[in-house]
Amino acid sequence: MNPSRDPGAGPLAGLRVLEFAGIGPGPHCAMLLADMGAEVIRIQREGGNGWPNPVVDRGRRVVTLDIREPAGQAHCLALARDADVLIEGFRPGVMERLGLGPEALLAVNPRLVYGRITGWGQDGPLATAAGHDINYIALSGALAAIRDKDGEPVPPLNLVGDFGGGSLFLTVGILAALLERERSGRGQVVDAAIVDGVSSLMSFFAGLLPGGRLSLAREANPLSGAAPNYRCYRCADGGEIAIGPLEPKFWAELLERIDAPAWLRDGCADPAQWAEQGAALEQLFASRTREQWCALLEGSDACFAPVLGLEEAASHPHMQARGVYQLLDGVLQVAPTPRFSRTPGQARASVEVPAEQAGWQGPLRGCGD
Numbered sequence: 001m002n003p004s005r006d007p008g009a010g011p012l013a014g015l016r017v018l019e020f021a022g023i024g025p026g027p028h029c030a031m032l033l034a035d036m037g038a039e040v041i042r043i044q045r046e047g048g049n050g051w052p053n054p055v056v057d058r059g060r061r062v063v064t065l066d067i068r069e070p071a072g073q074a075h076c077l078a079l080a081r082d083a084d085v086l087i088e089g090f091r092p093g094v095m096e097r098l099g100l101g102p103e104a105l106l107a108v109n110p111r112l113v114y115g116r117i118t119g120w121g122q123d124g125p126l127a128t129a130a131g132h133d134i135n136y137i138a139l140s141g142a143l144a145a146i147r148d149k150d151g152e153p154v155p156p157l158n159l160v161g162d163f164g165g166g167s168l169f170l171t172v173g174i175l176a177a178l179l180e181r182e183r184s185g186r187g188q189v190v191d192a193a194i195v196d197g198v199s200s201l202m203s204f205f206a207g208l209l210p211g212g213r214l215s216l217a218r219e220a221n222p223l224s225g226a227a228p229n230y231r232c233y234r235c236a237d238g239g240e241i242a243i244g245p246l247e248p249k250f251w252a253e254l255l256e257r258i259d260a261p262a263w264l265r266d267g268c269a270d271p272a273q274w275a276e277q278g279a280a281l282e283q284l285f286a287s288r289t290r291e292q293w294c295a296l297l298e299g300s301d302a303c304f305a306p307v308l309g310l311e312e313a314a315s316h317p318h319m320q321a322r323g324v325y326q327l328l329d330g331v332l333q334v335a336p337t338p339r340f341s342r343t344p345g346q347a348r349a350s351v352e353v354p355a356e357q358a359g360w361q362g363p364l365r366g367c368g369d
Helices: 025-035 070-081 102-108 133-139 159-184 194-201 203-208 248-258 262-266 271-285 290-297 310-315 317-322
Strands: 016-020 039-044 060-064 085-088 113-118 188-193 231-234 240-243 304-306 325-328 331-334
Touching (some): 016 025, 025 039, 025 085, 025 159, 039 070, 070 102, 102 113, 133 194, 159 188, 159 194, 188 194, 194 203, 240 290, 290 304
Parallel strands (some): 085 113
Antiparallel strands (some): 240 304
Protein backbone atom coordinates (compact mmCIF):
# COMPACT_ATOMS: atom_id res chain seq x y z
CA MET A 1 0.00 0.00 0.00
CA ASN A 2 1.01 3.58 -0.63
CA PRO A 3 0.66 5.48 2.70
CA SER A 4 1.03 8.92 1.12
CA ARG A 5 -2.64 9.36 0.27
CA ASP A 6 -4.94 11.58 2.29
CA PRO A 7 -6.55 9.45 5.05
CA GLY A 8 -9.72 11.46 4.58
CA ALA A 9 -10.14 9.83 1.17
CA GLY A 10 -11.35 6.59 2.76
CA PRO A 11 -10.05 3.74 4.93
CA LEU A 12 -8.45 2.03 1.93
CA ALA A 13 -6.55 5.10 0.73
CA GLY A 14 -3.30 3.96 -0.85
CA LEU A 15 -4.57 0.49 -1.78
CA ARG A 16 -3.97 -0.39 -5.42
CA VAL A 17 -6.53 -2.61 -7.14
CA LEU A 18 -6.24 -4.06 -10.63
CA GLU A 19 -9.66 -5.05 -11.96
CA PHE A 20 -10.29 -7.12 -15.08
CA ALA A 21 -13.64 -5.95 -16.40
CA GLY A 22 -16.56 -8.30 -16.02
CA ILE A 23 -20.28 -8.18 -15.29
CA GLY A 24 -22.06 -8.22 -11.93
CA PRO A 25 -20.19 -9.14 -8.75
CA GLY A 26 -16.63 -8.28 -9.81
CA PRO A 27 -17.45 -4.69 -10.79
CA HIS A 28 -19.55 -4.26 -7.66
CA CYS A 29 -16.67 -5.41 -5.46
CA ALA A 30 -14.32 -2.98 -7.24
CA MET A 31 -16.85 -0.18 -6.73
CA LEU A 32 -16.97 -0.88 -2.98
CA LEU A 33 -13.18 -0.81 -2.74
CA ALA A 34 -13.00 2.38 -4.81
CA ASP A 35 -15.65 4.05 -2.65
CA MET A 36 -13.52 3.22 0.40
CA GLY A 37 -10.55 5.01 -1.12
CA ALA A 38 -8.71 2.36 -3.14
CA GLU A 39 -7.12 3.36 -6.43
CA VAL A 40 -8.65 1.06 -9.04
CA ILE A 41 -7.40 0.50 -12.57
CA ARG A 42 -9.84 -1.40 -14.74
CA ILE A 43 -8.54 -3.38 -17.72
CA GLN A 44 -11.21 -3.77 -20.36
CA ARG A 45 -11.42 -4.93 -23.96
CA GLU A 46 -12.44 -2.69 -26.83
CA GLY A 47 -16.09 -1.77 -26.37
CA GLY A 48 -16.17 -2.50 -22.64
CA ASN A 49 -18.11 -5.30 -20.99
CA GLY A 50 -21.36 -4.64 -22.86
CA TRP A 51 -23.14 -3.44 -19.72
CA PRO A 52 -22.02 0.17 -19.10
CA ASN A 53 -23.21 1.32 -15.69
CA PRO A 54 -22.37 4.83 -14.42
CA VAL A 55 -23.03 3.77 -10.82
CA VAL A 56 -21.29 0.41 -10.47
CA ASP A 57 -18.45 1.45 -12.81
CA ARG A 58 -17.52 4.56 -10.84
CA GLY A 59 -14.17 5.30 -9.23
CA ARG A 60 -11.77 3.73 -11.76
CA ARG A 61 -9.11 4.58 -14.25
CA VAL A 62 -10.25 2.64 -17.29
CA VAL A 63 -7.67 1.25 -19.71
CA THR A 64 -8.50 -0.56 -22.93
CA LEU A 65 -6.14 -3.44 -23.68
CA ASP A 66 -6.24 -6.66 -25.67
CA ILE A 67 -5.05 -9.14 -23.07
CA ARG A 68 -4.98 -11.90 -25.68
CA GLU A 69 -1.97 -10.22 -27.25
CA PRO A 70 1.57 -10.31 -25.77
CA ALA A 71 1.72 -6.52 -25.50
CA GLY A 72 -1.51 -6.40 -23.48
CA GLN A 73 -0.38 -9.25 -21.25
CA ALA A 74 2.94 -7.54 -20.61
CA HIS A 75 1.12 -4.33 -19.67
CA CYS A 76 -1.07 -6.22 -17.21
CA LEU A 77 1.94 -7.95 -15.72
CA ALA A 78 3.65 -4.60 -15.18
CA LEU A 79 0.59 -3.22 -13.39
CA ALA A 80 0.25 -6.37 -11.28
CA ARG A 81 3.83 -6.02 -10.01
CA ASP A 82 2.82 -2.95 -7.99
CA ALA A 83 -0.81 -3.85 -7.21
CA ASP A 84 -2.13 -4.87 -3.81
CA VAL A 85 -5.27 -6.59 -5.10
CA LEU A 86 -6.39 -8.17 -8.37
CA ILE A 87 -10.04 -8.91 -9.23
CA GLU A 88 -11.06 -11.24 -12.05
CA GLY A 89 -14.25 -13.11 -12.88
CA PHE A 90 -13.37 -15.26 -15.88
CA ARG A 91 -14.08 -18.97 -16.13
CA PRO A 92 -11.50 -21.17 -14.39
CA GLY A 93 -8.33 -21.52 -16.44
CA VAL A 94 -8.75 -18.40 -18.60
CA MET A 95 -6.26 -16.24 -16.71
CA GLU A 96 -3.79 -19.13 -16.58
CA ARG A 97 -3.95 -19.53 -20.37
CA LEU A 98 -3.23 -15.82 -20.72
CA GLY A 99 -0.15 -16.10 -18.51
CA LEU A 100 -1.86 -13.96 -15.85
CA GLY A 101 -2.92 -16.65 -13.39
CA PRO A 102 -2.13 -16.63 -9.67
CA GLU A 103 1.04 -18.69 -9.93
CA ALA A 104 2.58 -16.36 -12.50
CA LEU A 105 1.58 -13.12 -10.77
CA LEU A 106 2.37 -14.18 -7.22
CA ALA A 107 5.82 -15.14 -8.49
CA VAL A 108 6.49 -11.51 -9.48
CA ASN A 109 4.45 -9.95 -6.65
CA PRO A 110 4.32 -12.24 -3.58
CA ARG A 111 2.20 -9.68 -1.68
CA LEU A 112 -0.62 -9.71 -4.24
CA VAL A 113 -4.12 -10.64 -3.05
CA TYR A 114 -5.59 -12.38 -6.08
CA GLY A 115 -9.41 -12.22 -5.92
CA ARG A 116 -11.42 -14.61 -8.11
CA ILE A 117 -15.21 -14.54 -8.40
CA THR A 118 -17.14 -17.26 -10.22
CA GLY A 119 -20.56 -18.84 -9.98
CA TRP A 120 -19.61 -22.46 -9.46
CA GLY A 121 -16.09 -22.04 -8.04
CA GLN A 122 -12.62 -22.81 -9.35
CA ASP A 123 -13.16 -26.59 -9.16
CA GLY A 124 -15.92 -29.18 -9.08
CA PRO A 125 -17.94 -30.88 -11.86
CA LEU A 126 -19.70 -27.63 -12.88
CA ALA A 127 -16.70 -25.29 -12.60
CA THR A 128 -16.32 -24.58 -16.32
CA ALA A 129 -20.04 -24.52 -17.20
CA ALA A 130 -21.88 -21.31 -18.06
CA GLY A 131 -24.43 -20.05 -15.56
CA HIS A 132 -26.13 -17.03 -14.05
CA ASP A 133 -27.47 -15.94 -10.69
CA ILE A 134 -30.69 -17.94 -11.04
CA ASN A 135 -28.70 -21.16 -11.54
CA TYR A 136 -26.40 -20.59 -8.58
CA ILE A 137 -29.19 -19.80 -6.12
CA ALA A 138 -31.15 -22.78 -7.44
CA LEU A 139 -28.30 -25.15 -6.64
CA SER A 140 -27.73 -23.56 -3.23
CA GLY A 141 -31.25 -24.08 -1.88
CA ALA A 142 -32.25 -20.42 -1.84
CA LEU A 143 -34.51 -20.29 -4.88
CA ALA A 144 -36.64 -23.22 -3.70
CA ALA A 145 -37.50 -21.21 -0.58
CA ILE A 146 -38.57 -18.05 -2.46
CA ARG A 147 -41.98 -18.71 -4.00
CA ASP A 148 -45.10 -16.81 -5.05
CA LYS A 149 -48.66 -17.47 -3.93
CA ASP A 150 -49.02 -20.19 -6.55
CA GLY A 151 -45.98 -22.02 -5.24
CA GLU A 152 -43.67 -21.15 -8.14
CA PRO A 153 -40.03 -20.14 -7.45
CA VAL A 154 -39.46 -16.39 -7.93
CA PRO A 155 -35.97 -15.10 -8.86
CA PRO A 156 -35.21 -12.22 -6.43
CA LEU A 157 -33.57 -10.11 -9.14
CA ASN A 158 -29.86 -11.03 -9.00
CA LEU A 159 -29.40 -9.70 -5.48
CA VAL A 160 -29.05 -12.99 -3.62
CA GLY A 161 -26.46 -14.62 -5.88
CA ASP A 162 -24.36 -12.05 -7.72
CA PHE A 163 -24.21 -9.50 -4.95
CA GLY A 164 -25.24 -11.12 -1.66
CA GLY A 165 -23.36 -14.38 -2.18
CA GLY A 166 -20.85 -13.02 -4.69
CA SER A 167 -19.42 -9.52 -4.48
CA LEU A 168 -19.89 -9.10 -0.74
CA PHE A 169 -18.12 -12.38 0.05
CA LEU A 170 -15.36 -11.50 -2.42
CA THR A 171 -14.93 -8.14 -0.69
CA VAL A 172 -14.81 -9.74 2.76
CA GLY A 173 -12.28 -12.29 1.52
CA ILE A 174 -10.05 -9.61 0.00
CA LEU A 175 -10.10 -7.50 3.15
CA ALA A 176 -9.37 -10.56 5.32
CA ALA A 177 -6.42 -11.51 3.07
CA LEU A 178 -5.07 -7.96 3.29
CA LEU A 179 -5.29 -8.10 7.09
CA GLU A 180 -3.46 -11.43 7.14
CA ARG A 181 -0.81 -10.00 4.81
CA GLU A 182 0.04 -7.43 7.47
CA ARG A 183 1.19 -10.33 9.66
CA SER A 184 2.75 -12.68 7.09
CA GLY A 185 3.87 -10.28 4.38
CA ARG A 186 2.43 -12.65 1.79
CA GLY A 187 -0.52 -12.46 -0.57
CA GLN A 188 -2.80 -15.34 -1.51
CA VAL A 189 -5.69 -16.39 -3.74
CA VAL A 190 -9.27 -15.61 -2.66
CA ASP A 191 -11.66 -18.07 -4.36
CA ALA A 192 -15.14 -16.59 -3.96
CA ALA A 193 -17.84 -18.79 -5.50
CA ILE A 194 -21.44 -17.63 -5.56
CA VAL A 195 -22.69 -21.13 -4.66
CA ASP A 196 -20.48 -20.98 -1.56
CA GLY A 197 -21.65 -17.51 -0.57
CA VAL A 198 -25.35 -18.22 -1.04
CA SER A 199 -24.98 -21.42 0.98
CA SER A 200 -23.50 -19.31 3.77
CA LEU A 201 -26.41 -16.87 3.51
CA MET A 202 -28.76 -19.83 3.99
CA SER A 203 -27.02 -20.85 7.24
CA PHE A 204 -29.65 -19.11 9.38
CA PHE A 205 -32.33 -21.34 7.91
CA ALA A 206 -30.15 -24.45 7.85
CA GLY A 207 -29.54 -24.02 11.59
CA LEU A 208 -33.25 -23.87 12.42
CA LEU A 209 -34.52 -26.67 10.18
CA PRO A 210 -33.19 -29.72 12.09
CA GLY A 211 -34.98 -28.80 15.30
CA GLY A 212 -38.24 -28.06 13.51
CA ARG A 213 -38.13 -24.41 14.54
CA LEU A 214 -38.68 -23.24 10.97
CA SER A 215 -40.11 -24.59 7.75
CA LEU A 216 -39.04 -23.43 4.30
CA ALA A 217 -42.41 -24.40 2.84
CA ARG A 218 -44.04 -21.11 1.85
CA GLU A 219 -47.36 -21.91 3.51
CA ALA A 220 -45.66 -22.48 6.89
CA ASN A 221 -42.69 -20.12 6.77
CA PRO A 222 -43.32 -16.86 8.65
CA LEU A 223 -40.71 -15.08 6.49
CA SER A 224 -42.05 -16.23 3.12
CA GLY A 225 -44.83 -13.69 2.62
CA ALA A 226 -47.59 -16.12 3.55
CA ALA A 227 -47.90 -14.98 7.18
CA PRO A 228 -50.26 -12.02 7.66
CA ASN A 229 -47.74 -10.19 9.84
CA TYR A 230 -44.85 -10.40 7.36
CA ARG A 231 -46.08 -9.47 3.90
CA CYS A 232 -47.17 -6.66 1.62
CA TYR A 233 -50.65 -5.23 1.19
CA ARG A 234 -52.24 -3.12 -1.53
CA CYS A 235 -53.83 0.20 -0.58
CA ALA A 236 -56.84 2.13 -1.90
CA ASP A 237 -54.72 4.10 -4.39
CA GLY A 238 -52.89 1.04 -5.73
CA GLY A 239 -49.79 1.74 -3.65
CA GLU A 240 -48.32 -0.98 -1.49
CA ILE A 241 -47.08 -1.21 2.07
CA ALA A 242 -44.93 -3.76 3.90
CA ILE A 243 -45.46 -4.88 7.48
CA GLY A 244 -43.24 -7.12 9.61
CA PRO A 245 -44.41 -7.14 13.25
CA LEU A 246 -43.25 -10.67 14.05
CA GLU A 247 -42.99 -10.05 17.80
CA PRO A 248 -46.29 -10.06 19.75
CA LYS A 249 -45.80 -6.56 21.18
CA PHE A 250 -45.21 -5.08 17.71
CA TRP A 251 -48.17 -7.01 16.29
CA ALA A 252 -50.36 -5.64 19.08
CA GLU A 253 -49.23 -2.09 18.35
CA LEU A 254 -50.01 -2.44 14.66
CA LEU A 255 -53.49 -3.81 15.29
CA GLU A 256 -54.25 -1.08 17.81
CA ARG A 257 -53.12 1.68 15.47
CA ILE A 258 -55.12 0.41 12.50
CA ASP A 259 -58.18 -0.42 14.66
CA ALA A 260 -58.17 -4.05 13.53
CA PRO A 261 -60.84 -6.57 14.59
CA ALA A 262 -60.28 -7.89 18.10
CA TRP A 263 -60.12 -11.52 16.94
CA LEU A 264 -56.85 -10.82 15.13
CA ARG A 265 -55.08 -10.04 18.39
CA ASP A 266 -54.58 -13.67 19.32
CA GLY A 267 -51.45 -13.63 17.15
CA CYS A 268 -50.13 -15.36 14.05
CA ALA A 269 -48.67 -18.56 15.47
CA ASP A 270 -51.02 -20.91 13.63
CA PRO A 271 -50.39 -21.17 9.85
CA ALA A 272 -53.87 -22.63 9.46
CA GLN A 273 -55.28 -19.19 10.27
CA TRP A 274 -52.97 -17.16 8.05
CA ALA A 275 -55.26 -17.07 5.02
CA GLU A 276 -58.23 -15.78 7.03
CA GLN A 277 -56.14 -13.26 8.94
CA GLY A 278 -54.47 -12.06 5.74
CA ALA A 279 -57.83 -11.61 4.01
CA ALA A 280 -59.07 -9.44 6.86
CA LEU A 281 -55.97 -7.25 6.70
CA GLU A 282 -56.19 -7.02 2.91
CA GLN A 283 -59.66 -5.55 3.24
CA LEU A 284 -58.59 -3.17 5.97
CA PHE A 285 -55.46 -1.87 4.25
CA ALA A 286 -57.40 -1.41 1.00
CA SER A 287 -59.60 1.14 2.79
CA ARG A 288 -56.96 3.89 2.82
CA THR A 289 -54.21 5.21 0.56
CA ARG A 290 -50.56 4.43 1.04
CA GLU A 291 -49.86 7.97 2.20
CA GLN A 292 -52.61 7.74 4.79
CA TRP A 293 -51.08 4.57 6.19
CA CYS A 294 -47.66 6.23 6.18
CA ALA A 295 -49.03 9.13 8.21
CA LEU A 296 -50.48 6.70 10.74
CA LEU A 297 -47.73 4.08 10.99
CA GLU A 298 -44.34 5.41 9.92
CA GLY A 299 -41.93 5.89 12.80
CA SER A 300 -43.90 3.62 15.14
CA ASP A 301 -43.06 0.14 16.44
CA ALA A 302 -45.59 -1.39 14.05
CA CYS A 303 -42.69 -2.49 11.80
CA PHE A 304 -44.03 -0.64 8.78
CA ALA A 305 -42.69 0.84 5.55
CA PRO A 306 -44.14 1.90 2.21
CA VAL A 307 -43.09 -0.18 -0.79
CA LEU A 308 -41.12 2.34 -2.87
CA GLY A 309 -39.62 2.25 -6.32
CA LEU A 310 -35.99 3.30 -6.69
CA GLU A 311 -36.98 6.78 -7.83
CA GLU A 312 -39.27 7.23 -4.83
CA ALA A 313 -36.72 5.81 -2.38
CA ALA A 314 -34.23 8.57 -3.11
CA SER A 315 -36.74 11.28 -2.15
CA HIS A 316 -38.04 9.67 1.04
CA PRO A 317 -37.35 11.94 4.06
CA HIS A 318 -35.42 9.25 5.96
CA MET A 319 -33.19 8.46 2.98
CA GLN A 320 -32.64 12.17 2.34
CA ALA A 321 -31.78 12.84 5.98
CA ARG A 322 -29.11 10.12 5.89
CA GLY A 323 -27.83 11.17 2.48
CA VAL A 324 -28.26 7.67 1.10
CA TYR A 325 -28.30 9.02 -2.45
CA GLN A 326 -26.21 11.75 -4.08
CA LEU A 327 -25.62 13.27 -7.49
CA LEU A 328 -22.39 12.47 -9.31
CA ASP A 329 -21.92 13.94 -12.78
CA GLY A 330 -25.67 14.49 -12.93
CA VAL A 331 -26.49 10.85 -12.17
CA LEU A 332 -28.32 9.85 -8.99
CA GLN A 333 -26.15 7.32 -7.17
CA VAL A 334 -26.12 5.53 -3.87
CA ALA A 335 -23.58 7.03 -1.47
CA PRO A 336 -20.62 4.94 -0.27
CA THR A 337 -21.44 2.42 2.43
CA PRO A 338 -20.65 1.47 5.15
CA ARG A 339 -19.85 4.79 6.80
CA PHE A 340 -16.64 5.61 8.63
CA SER A 341 -16.33 8.25 11.36
CA ARG A 342 -12.72 9.24 10.71
CA THR A 343 -11.96 8.19 7.11
CA PRO A 344 -15.21 8.53 5.17
CA GLY A 345 -15.50 7.02 1.72
CA GLN A 346 -16.20 9.00 -1.42
CA ALA A 347 -17.96 8.28 -4.70
CA ARG A 348 -15.76 9.34 -7.61
CA ALA A 349 -16.20 9.45 -11.35
CA SER A 350 -14.26 7.13 -13.63
CA VAL A 351 -11.83 8.38 -16.26
CA GLU A 352 -10.59 6.82 -19.47
CA VAL A 353 -6.81 6.54 -19.61
CA PRO A 354 -4.75 5.80 -22.76
CA ALA A 355 -2.91 2.50 -22.43
CA GLU A 356 0.47 4.17 -22.65
CA GLN A 357 -0.41 6.35 -19.64
CA ALA A 358 -1.87 3.59 -17.46
CA GLY A 359 -0.10 3.34 -14.14
CA TRP A 360 -0.40 3.95 -10.43
CA GLN A 361 -0.58 7.73 -10.45
CA GLY A 362 -2.37 8.67 -7.23
CA PRO A 363 -5.99 9.32 -6.39
CA LEU A 364 -8.74 10.19 -8.83
CA ARG A 365 -10.50 13.49 -8.49
CA GLY A 366 -13.51 13.26 -6.20
CA CYS A 367 -16.89 14.95 -6.09
CA GLY A 368 -16.46 18.68 -5.60
CA ASP A 369 -12.68 18.67 -6.25
